[in-house]
Amino acid sequence: MDNSSGHKRILLNAASAAIQVIVVGLMYFFLYRYLIKTLGPSQLGIWALVVSTSSIANLANFGITSGLVKFVADYKEVGDSEKMNKLIFTAFLSIIFFFVILILLGYLGVGFLIRQIIDKQYIALALKVLPYSLLCLFINEIAGVYTSILEGFQKNYLRNIIYICSSVVFLALSYLLVPKYGLLGVTYAQVIQSVVIFISAFFTGIYLITDFTLFKWNWDRVIFKQLISYGSRFQAVSVLQMLYEPATKALLTRFGGLPAVGYYEMASRLINQVRALIVNANQVMIPVVARASHKGMDEVRRLYERTMSVTLFVNAPLICAVISFSSFISFFWIGHIEPAFIFPLIVLSIAMFFNVMCGPAYYSSLGQGKLNLLVFVSLFMALTNLGLGLILGYFFKGHGVILSWGITFTAGSVLLIILYQRDLIVGFGRIFSRTDLFLMFVATLYTIVAILLERNFRYSNQAFFLAVAIFLLIFIPLILSNHNLKTFLKKST
Secondary structure, eight states, X not given: OOHHHHHHHHHHHHHHHHHHHHHHHHHHHHHHHHHHHHTOHHHHHHHHHHHHHHGGGGGGGTTHHHHHHHHHHHHHHHTOHHHXXXXXXXXXXXXXXHHHHHHHHHHHHHXXXXXXXXXXXXXXXXXXXXXXXHHHHHHHHHHHHHHHHHHHTTOHHHHHHHHHHHHHHHHHHHHHHHHHHTHHHHHHHHHHHHHHHHHHHHHHHHHHSTTOOSSSOOOOHHHHHHHHHHHHHHHHHHHHHHTHHHHHHHHHHHHHOHHHHHHHHHHHHHHHHHHHHHHHHHHTHHHHHHHHHTTOHHHHHHHHHHHHHHHHHHHHHHHHHHHHTHHHHHHHHHSSOOHHHHHHHHHHHHHHHHHHHTHHHHHHHHHHTOOHHHHHHHHHHHHHHHHHHHHHHHHHXXXXXXXXXXXXXXXXXXXXXXXXXXXXXXXXXXXXXXXXXXXXXXXXXXXXXXXHHHTTOOOOHHHHHHHHHHHHHHHXXXXXXXXXXXXXXXXXX
16 A cells, blocks of 8 residues: 555544544434433433443453454455454354353343442432443444455544444434333343344444355364453553443542532543544554554654644634634533533543643554553552542542542553654654643633633533634634644645
8 A cells, every 4th residue: 555545544443433424423412412301411321431430341352353453454465365354253252152151140230239339219210221231332343344345444434434433323223212111221222222233233344354254163272362352451540440430420429419420420431432523533543553553663753753743723712613613512412501511521531731742652562563662651540549549539429529520531541652662762842842831721722712612601602603703813823834734634635
């Protein structure tokens, strides 16, 4: 693949990822707005808590699907179709085996946890939702085998199209089923969405593999060991990351109540969609970095420096926009200015800025197979969040739990950047130019002013359009001045 073709492929994947995030974000905007009005924040909190805690069943993944992206890219690079077929079959069978066992155990464990932290009046409903949530996880993980093929072939745009279409199906079914089945209607819609993803990913993925065989026994013990060897370290990262949301929501339920969890879920979903606009673009770099590793560390270092600079020039304006428009968002989404929504949104936005900035380090580590660093940082974040959450939650209730996660998320992200750049032997002075530093200064000042003005917010159409105009006048010229962004776009045309 020549450089021009490679850049066009990366740009296409990144652009489709952005479209996917926007579509999914709009889907959740309308879905949560609908659920808040029809079911209330408490039932939304139940759904968020059950989905989050049941995700612990992802332990059964053992990092297999994440390792697949790297191995598919490696086998594609050398043109080994026989190993590719064995890889897919081995991964598929392994996930089915491990998931069946752990989902049964997860049902008992999560059911016990639900009984301990949820109000008695909601326990029965939560337990009804739980089996469908686990079923969705199972189907999605199997589908992950085939979406990993698309990522390994750098055809992320096909995966993104699948997720876009399935999100539209999910939203339409939710509107159709919730009036009749209540909260269970959302879970029914999720199961159908998962089936759509699996079927679409399966037929799209196998089309890319030469001489794909569906009914041939292709189990390979050596490949299984390679997947587990790579995946076990990645799974250690995944396990620790899976503890973030369940621990935070469990503590928030204990110290703040289910309505707080519902509004936190909305804030978290929004900021995660903003994060995904950038992170999904960074994720397409895994097979690129894997290929660059064969050319030497200078090539990896060059890719990292450019990606960090471009990430900053997209990240800072997006996060500033969320913070400065948080009251407008609350008014449009919930129907009124809700402090229980605005507070976590601002805290998560600030923390997410630093987390997005560590994206290039995170995905470069995956591409290079350097997972010990990710394990260490993830362990630090899991333990800090739990310990600090208990302390701050005891003294400051729900706000303390949210602050704990914000502090932990920020500290862990900064730590990953520092440690990765130390291994890469590259400093901040080499990555960020004066233009980058000026953008950070403007973004920081803008954020502080926006938070201070938040206290005196009064909604009006004039205020909204004035805020948008000021934002665009400040940040568009700064974004367009980024040298690395202009260079990348020029090479992609």
